[in-house]
Amino acid sequence: MNNFTFYSPTCFVFGKDTENQAGGLVRRFGGTKALILYGGGSALRSGLLDRVKASLAQEGVPYALLGGVQPNPRSDLVYRGIGLCREQGIDFVLAVGGGSVIDTAKAVAAGAVYDGDFWDFYCGKRVEKALPVGTVLTIAAAGSEGSPDSVITRTEDMLKRGASGDAIRPRFSILNPALTQTLPPFQTAAGITDIMAHLYERYLTNTKEVEVTDRLIEALLLTMIHEGPRVIADPDNYDARANIMWAGMMAHNNSCGVGRSQDWNSHNIEHELSALYDCAHGAGLAVTMPAVFTYVMEHNVMRFAQAAVRVWGCQMDFERPEATARAGIEALRQFLISIGMPKNFAELGAKEEDIPALVQALCYGGGRQGSISGFVTLNEEDCANIYRMMI
Amino acid sequence: MNNFTFYSPTCFVFGKDTENQAGGLVRRFGGTKALILYGGGSALRSGLLDRVKASLAQEGVPYALLGGVQPNPRSDLVYRGIGLCREQGIDFVLAVGGGSVIDTAKAVAAGAVYDGDFWDFYCGKRVEKALPVGTVLTIAAAGSEGSPDSVITRTEDMLKRGASGDAIRPRFSILNPALTQTLPPFQTAAGITDIMAHLYERYLTNTKEVEVTDRLIEALLLTMIHEGPRVIADPDNYDARANIMWAGMMAHNNSCGVGRSQDWNSHNIEHELSALYDCAHGAGLAVTMPAVFTYVMEHNVMRFAQAAVRVWGCQMDFERPEATARAGIEALRQFLISIGMPKNFAELGAKEEDIPALVQALCYGGGRQGSISGFVTLNEEDCANIYRMMI
Numbered sequence: 049m050n051n052f053t054f055y056s057p058t059c060f061v062f063g064k065d066t067e068n069q070a071g072g073l074v075r076r077f078g079g080t081k082a083l084i085l086y087g088g089g090s091a092l093r094s095g096l097l098d099r100v101k102a103s104l105a106q107e108g109v110p111y112a113l114l115g116g117v118q119p120n121p122r123s124d125l126v127y128r129g130i131g132l133c134r135e136q137g138i139d140f141v142l143a144v145g146g147g148s149v150i151d152t153a154k155a156v157a158a159g160a161v162y163d164g165d166f167w168d169f170y171c172g173k174r175v176e177k178a179l180p181v182g183t184v185l186t187i188a189a190a191g192s193e194g195s196p197d198s199v200i201t202r203t204e205d206m207l208k209r210g211a212s213g214d215a216i217r218p219r220f221s222i223l224n225p226a227l228t229q230t231l232p233p234f235q236t237a238a239g240i241t242d243i244m245a246h247l248y249e250r251y252l253t254n255t256k257e258v259e260v261t262d263r264l265i266e267a268l269l270l271t272m273i274h275e276g277p278r279v280i281a282d283p284d285n286y287d288a289r290a291n292i293m294w295a296g297m298m299a300h301n302n303s304c305g306v307g308r309s310q311d312w313n314s315h316n317i318e319h320e321l322s323a324l325y326d327c328a329h330g331a332g333l334a335v336t337m338p339a340v341f342t343y344v345m346e347h348n349v350m351r352f353a354q355a356a357v358r359v360w361g362c363q364m365d366f367e368r369p370e371a372t373a374r375a376g377i378e379a380l381r382q383f384l385i386s387i388g389m390p391k392n393f394a395e396l397g398a399k400e401e402d403i404p405a406l407v408q409a410l411c412y413g414g415g416r417q418g419s420i421s422g423f424v425t426l427n428e429e430d431c432a433n434i435y436r437m438m439i
Numbered sequence: 440m441n442n443f444t445f446y447s448p449t450c451f452v453f454g455k456d457t458e459n460q461a462g463g464l465v466r467r468f469g470g471t472k473a474l475i476l477y478g479g480g481s482a483l484r485s486g487l488l489d490r491v492k493a494s495l496a497q498e499g500v501p502y503a504l505l506g507g508v509q510p511n512p513r514s515d516l517v518y519r520g521i522g523l524c525r526e527q528g529i530d531f532v533l534a535v536g537g538g539s540v541i542d543t544a545k546a547v548a549a550g551a552v553y554d555g556d557f558w559d560f561y562c563g564k565r566v567e568k569a570l571p572v573g574t575v576l577t578i579a580a581a582g583s584e585g586s587p588d589s590v591i592t593r594t595e596d597m598l599k600r601g602a603s604g605d606a607i608r609p610r611f612s613i614l615n616p617a618l619t620q621t622l623p624p625f626q627t628a629a630g631i632t633d634i635m636a637h638l639y640e641r642y643l644t645n646t647k648e649v650e651v652t653d654r655l656i657e658a659l660l661l662t663m664i665h666e667g668p669r670v671i672a673d674p675d676n677y678d679a680r681a682n683i684m685w686a687g688m689m690a691h692n693n694s695c696g697v698g699r700s701q702d703w704n705s706h707n708i709e710h711e712l713s714a715l716y717d718c719a720h721g722a723g724l725a726v727t728m729p730a731v732f733t734y735v736m737e738h739n740v741m742r743f744a745q746a747a748v749r750v751w752g753c754q755m756d757f758e759r760p761e762a763t764a765r766a767g768i769e770a771l772r773q774f775l776i777s778i779g780m781p782k783n784f785a786e787l788g789a790k791e792e793d794i795p796a797l798v799q800a801l802c803y804g805g806g807r808q809g810s811i812s813g814f815v816t817l818n819e820e821d822c823a824n825i826y827r828m829m830i
């Protein structure tokens with residue numbers, strides 16, 4: 049196991065009606081004037097935003113509002129948020145929504161106390177200082193509620209990149225599984241896929257002897273396999289929602305990824321798809337993961353065989369471990385299709401003729417030098433091959 | 440799943456040579472004058488204490504020293520530590536040792552800023568305020584490095600009781616698995632047993648539909664089953680030590696126990712044994728757990744069958760689930776014996792004639808009213824029966 053530091057000082061308040069604690073939590077973590085960030089109309093229509101506003105009002109915390117965060121959130125709204133914070137002397141950013149809203153909140157929080165352009169953080173500069181961030185989560189997916197990460201798309205050229213730093217870990221995250229019961233099934237399934245991708249990205253490691261994190265990842269994948277179909281069949285199943293929501297946080301706060309190299313190539317390859325086609329990140333991952341895993345399987349057949357046996361319940365083929373490895377990848381693919389995810393470029397709205405442009409953006413955007421690294425280093429040809437496998 | 444709050448703001452610094460970061464971490468978390476608490480001679484002999492002192496000196500952090508913490512740590516040393524903190528204006532308590540040293544540090548930290556008797560916290564009063572605590576862990580066992588809990592034995596009557604509160608969660612914990620390589624095999628095995636007990640105590644729940652935490656607990660148990668025999672066979676196996684050390688923290692920081700009722704009757708029953716006979720807590724648990732589990736198995740046969748199948752690899756006997764449940768308990772018992780743990784009262788140094796006194800202390804000590812509650816409520820007769828099963 050490699051040396052590491054793990055620091056996850058987020059206070060998770062989990063369960064029914066917990067959004068009513070938002071005001072008290074903003075106060076507890078030092079906020080005296082908040083910017084409430086939210087997305088489209090669902091937080092408004094459901095009454096969630098009103099409950100959060102009432103909670104802040106009850107605690108005497110004034111607030112400004114900024115809505116309209118889109119999926120695959122854009123930099124232009126970040127600049128508006130930063131402006132608002134500075135103009136109004138805001139000292140706390142409260143995200144009410146999913147990963148896109150939370151990632152926007154983190155970008156605003158970092159940018160508001162930074163003299164330069166916030167995009168610097170999305171070009172490799174670590175976030176060392178930010179306004180405190182809190183979240184009220186409305187979808188189990190991105191894991192941003194417990195992570196030090198944020199992904200933003202630059203509006204002018206649709207370049208999608210990530211930033212990181214302990215300063216943007218949420219001080220608190222309110223996780224009420226009931227808030228996810230009104231999600232359309234497609235979004236629920238895309239969230240499930242994203243969570244499973246966070247687990248696979250950590251599972252695909254080149255570090256030896258990491259039994260504890262292997263087992264934790266497998267545990268969370270098994271949870272998703274058990275609970276995913278249950279929430280798709282019955283969206284009001286609170287307990288299944290609750291299990292998924294905690295798994296989603298644990299999948300990405302890195303407690304199951306410490307001390308080991310990780311992959312993240314599936315995420316990188318997918319990011320170009322959602323940047324170009326504005327598809328749901330989870331849907332893109334559903335198409336991307338089986339292709340990537342099949343392409344890189346030979347790098348460590350036993351790792352994929354282990355996942356197949358321990359996670360997917362495949363019988364180990366001791367004479368042909370690669371058959372077991374392949375069966376595990378196929379089980380993942382079929383699972384994702386079964387919960388309603390797309391299976392290829394066409395269903396995703398992607399086009400074969402865009403592959404050269406996708407590869408170009410993937411391998412050269414954001415300062416990359418012709419390849420992406422992870423479990424396996426992939427060059428332009430590899431990436432083109434992988435995109436073609438998705439057709 | 441029940442509503443819950445999970446807040447684990449400890450910074451874990453994990454890996455080789457990390458004890459040399461102690462001084463910087465004390466400074467980072469606000470310490471300007473530290474009390475270094477330690478146990479017997481091993482921290483001295485190994486040079487660990489010197490390295491920690493050098494690290495503090497390098498950061499210009501003055502310190503006082505207080506050694507002599509015993510296993511099953513006593514209240515008299517806590518009073519000495521509290522006195523030292525007050526006399527010398529100490530604002531940070533640094534534990535260098537295992538659970539006993541860390542628990543003593545927590546008691547000192549709470550008592551130093553409390554007007555009354557620190558023992559109040561061990562009679563049910565929650566710790567709301569304490570000096571900051573840091574740890575340099577030397578054995579994977581108690582999980583105190585990531586928990587808000589402390590267990591102390593009152594010297595005058597050997598009453599062993601626990602206290603809890605977020606204020607005594609360590610600000611940082613340094614986890615260097617190499618420091619555990621010099622432990623005697625018996626202590627390593629007792630630590631493994633303690634970790635497994637922390638997992639079983641959470642596994643035995645009356646809360647329904649808690650797949651995610653069930654799976655996480657099983658993952659950590661599987662890790663212990665894989666790595667435990669490896670470190671007993673080869674004490675210098677750093678990777679196995681590392682997997683156990685992270686599992687030990689995760690087993691007890693409660694990320695795998697949130698939102699569910701827990702048991703803790705095995706711990707309560709064992710505490711009377713280590714209080715009376717001063718045996719290793721883990722050794723006591725090795726004798727206690729199989730007896731308790733066998734006694735309460737009928738309360739939820741399927742829960743024990745699930746552990747048997749998922750953790751111990753038993754075949755499910757669908758006609759006789761209780762046979763499977765029993766096989767899982769027997770597998771646990773045999774595993775603990777295989778790593779060198781005692782299997783009965785005699786090997787533990789306990790005596791049948793003391794059972795009435797044990798039951799009396801267990802069921803009436805510390806304000807209890809004739810029973811202990813958990814997975815199953817156990818009255819005096821139950822507890823006597825369980826102790827007798829251990830003979």
